[in-house]
Amino acid sequence: MNKRPASHGPIEETSDATRSVGRRRWLICVLLLFAASVNYIDRQVLGLLKPTLQIQFGWTEIGYSNIVFAFQLSYAAGLLFVGKLIDRLGTRLGFSLAVLFWSFAAMAHAAAGSVRQFAAARISLGLGESGSFPASVKAVAEWFPKKERALATGIFNSGTNVGTMVAPLVVSFLTYRFGWRMAFIATGAMGFLWVPFWFGLYRRPEEDHRVAAAELAHIQSDREDQSTTVPLQTLLVHRQLWAVVAGRFFTDPIWYVYLFWMPDFLSRNLKLDLGGMRLPLFIIYTGASIGSVGGGWLSSSLLKRGWTVNASRKAAMLACALAVTPIVLAARTKDPWLAICLIAIAAGAHQGWSANLYTLVSDMFPRSAVASVVGFAGVAGAIGGMLIAKTVGYILQWTGSYIPVFMLAGLAYLIAFGWVQWLAPHLEPAQV
Numbered sequence: 001m002n003k004r005p006a007s008h009g010p011i012e013e014t015s016d017a018t019r020s021v022g023r024r025r026w027l028i029c030v031l032l033l034f035a036a037s038v039n040y041i042d043r044q045v046l047g048l049l050k051p052t053l054q055i056q057f058g059w060t061e062i063g064y065s066n067i068v069f070a071f072q073l074s075y076a077a078g079l080l081f082v083g084k085l086i087d088r089l090g091t092r093l094g095f096s097l098a099v100l101f102w103s104f105a106a107m108a109h110a111a112a113g114s115v116r117q118f119a120a121a122r123i124s125l126g127l128g129e130s131g132s133f134p135a136s137v138k139a140v141a142e143w144f145p146k147k148e149r150a151l152a153t154g155i156f157n158s159g160t161n162v163g164t165m166v167a168p169l170v171v172s173f174l175t176y177r178f179g180w181r182m183a184f185i186a187t188g189a190m191g192f193l194w195v196p197f198w199f200g201l202y203r204r205p206e207e208d209h210r211v212a213a214a215e216l217a218h219i220q221s222d223r224e225d226q227s228t229t230v231p232l233q234t235l236l237v238h239r240q241l242w243a244v245v246a247g248r249f250f251t252d253p254i255w256y257v258y259l260f261w262m263p264d265f266l267s268r269n270l271k272l273d274l275g276g277m278r279l280p281l282f283i284i285y286t287g288a289s290i291g292s293v294g295g296g297w298l299s300s301s302l303l304k305r306g307w308t309v310n311a312s313r314k315a316a317m318l319a320c321a322l323a324v325t326p327i328v329l330a331a332r333t334k335d336p337w338l339a340i341c342l343i344a345i346a347a348g349a350h351q352g353w354s355a356n357l358y359t360l361v362s363d364m365f366p367r368s369a370v371a372s373v374v375g376f377a378g379v380a381g382a383i384g385g386m387l388i389a390k391t392v393g394y395i396l397q398w399t400g401s402y403i404p405v406f407m408l409a410g411l412a413y414l415i416a417f418g419w420v421q422w423l424a425p426h427l428e429p430a431q432v
Contacts, residue, residue, distance in 0.1 A: 022215030024208065025143040029152050031198055032136045035099065036159030037166065038190045039132045040259075042106040042125065044167040045187055046118070047260040048274065049180050051267045053118075063115045065393025068260050069386050070119035071126040076382030078130025083375020084232065086135050087368065091142060092202045094371075095135035099191045099198070102128025106188030110181040126382075133358070133378060134371040141362040141370045142204055145221050147303050149362050150313070154296020154355035161289035161351060164259065168278045175274065232372055238430040239423045240364040244377040246419035247357045252381025253388035254324075254409045255350050258284070258343070261392060265402055270336045280340045287344030288351045295320055295352020299359070309363055310427040316356045317420070321413035323349035328410035331402040346409065353413060360420075364430050 046053075050064060059067075086094035105124035112118040136156055144152045167187070174183040205211050205219050235241050266272045266280055295316055302312035327346035330339040361373045388408075395404050 021218040022212040024211045024215055025148075025152075025205070025219060028139060028143050028202065029155050031194075031201065032139055032156035033159035033162070034194055035095070035132065035198070036136065036156055037163040038099070038194055039102070039129055040160040040163030041167045041170065041187050041190060042102060043129065044164050044259060045106070045171055045183055046109065046122070048168055048171045048263050048277070049175065049183065050260075050264055052175070052180055052274065057114065059115060061397040062393045065389045067115060067118050067122055068256070068389040068393075071122035072256070072382045072385040072389055074123040074126030075130050076126075076379045076386065078127040079134070079375045079378040079382060081375075082131045083134040083372040083378075086131060086138060086371040086375075091135050091139045091204075091371075092199060094131060095139070095202075096195050096199050098128055098131025098135060099195050100128075102132075103188050103191030104128075106191070107185050109184040109188070130375070130378065130382075134375040137358050137361060137374045138367070138371040139202070141367040143219060145219060146309065146363060147300060149300075150296040150303075150316075150356055150359040151293075151300040152296070153358045154293045154352070157296075157351060157355050157358070158289040158292035161285040161292060161347075164288070165282050165285040168263075168274075168281045172274045172278060232376065234432055235365075235369060235373060235376070235430070238432070240360075240428070240430045241373055241376065243420045243424035244357065244361055244364075244373060245380040246423060247353075247360075247416045248377045248381035249384045250412045250416035250419070251350065251353060251357075251384075252378075253384040254412050255347075255354070256385040256388060257392060257405060257409060258347055258350070260389070261402075261405075262343070264396075265331075268400075269331070269339070269402065280336075283340055284344045284347050287341075288347035291320070291323075291345075291348020292351035292355055294348070296355040296359070298352070299356050310425075313356050313360060313363065313427065314417075314421065317353055318417055320349040320353040320356070321417045323352075324413045325410045327406050329406075331406045349413070357420075360424070360427065363427055364424065366432065369430075369432060 046067070050059075053059065054064065082094075082098070086098075088094075089097070102125055105121060105128050108124060109118065109121040112121050137153065140149055140152045140156070170187060171183045174186055205216055211219075262281065262284065263274075263277055266277045270280070272280065298319070299312040299316035302315060303309060307315070324346045326342050330342040330346075333339050333342075358374065361377070362370055365373050391408075392405055395401070
């Protein structure tokens with residue numbers, strides 16, 4: 001397909017001008033949101049079924065942590081190469097293959113019957129799902145100018161919360177009606193519905209004849225003139241990379257705690273069964289969705305008001321880091337709804353933090369390196385997830401209390417913010 005010559009010159013940053021340039025890029029953002037939703041539905045099923053499967057198969061807390069550890073290990077291993085693979089294959093083909101792979105893996109859980117078999121299924125799921133965020137962030141870098149990337153990232157990242165809100169409804173219905181194996185099969189099949197839409201609709205903006213010239217100029221108004229891929233060894237020498245790595249290492253594990261242990265917390269502390277968890281989980285992940293979009297909106301709004309990229313991103317990230325800290329009270333309070341609200345605020349703050357942290361990559365690196373950087377930083381987050389999986393397993397096995405877990409959660413973001421500020425104090429573009 002012939003590429004359209006790019007129009008030059010920035011589009012005026014007013015709301016009327018933004019509306020006039022076209023909306024094709026927001027359709028791409030919606031597709032990314034649905035992909036993130038499917039990703040987290042598939043990822044969440046095991047955590048929701050933990051109390052059921054733990055009774056049926058006699059898992060210990062440490063045994064369950066080993067299954068989670070297996071997922072994190074394969075997720076980290078996948079991120080070592082998947083970013084580079086997506087940079088080479090392109091976002092359209094690379095993302096399609098990733099979704100197909102993880103959908104098969106999600107369905108394979110239905111055939112498992114032991115800790116080892118579930119761990120094997122989680123390993124396959126982790127390898128496939130490792131392609132999701134590198135591909136999504138790369139798509140945002142291809143389709144959005146810098147001033148809109150944090151908002152677009154926040155919108156698609158809110159799909160993770162949509163997935164975690166939908167999952168309790170779908171999984172409880174399927175489990176009570178057809179059994180837990182059907183919960184894995186039906187949710188895993190959702191990815192096969194998404195792939196045809198993605199493969200049929202996604203092109204780079206300069207290759208998509210449905211993109212108006214004004215919208216293409218808007219997308220390319222601050223575009224870097226670089227199309228060649230960047231070797232990972234070239235990226236490793238830049239402090240900007242390690243800023244993103246530190247941010248992911250300290251905070252990704254906390255999200256995995258919410259994802260894989262929140263149903264257990266509700267069962268253990270609030271004595272809720274699978275059906276009774278639906279409203280609390282809906283509240284928690286509604287808060288996460290609001291935080292995801294709100295965190296992206298905050299930094300984008302400050303940027304449009306004349307703040308620098310550095311000031312707008314850092315202000316939003318610091319606000320989110322501070323908003324997490326009250327979660328240290330969630331396991332201590334006797335009021336279950338107060339605990340749920342505190343967790344919802346923390347989950348929203350995490351997603352707002354993540355929306356801006358992902359956007360730092362496209363702020364500091366050229367588009368051709370975005371997926372590689374996101375993938376490598378994701379390895380750090382997955383390694384942190386491996387460590388937290390074993391830590392939480394042993395804490396619960398030995399103490400039966402979530403108090404130490406939530407104390408770690410409350411401090412992690414401020415520590416991460418300190419590392420980001422030290423390693424990338426001005427968010428200078430990396431000279432690659």
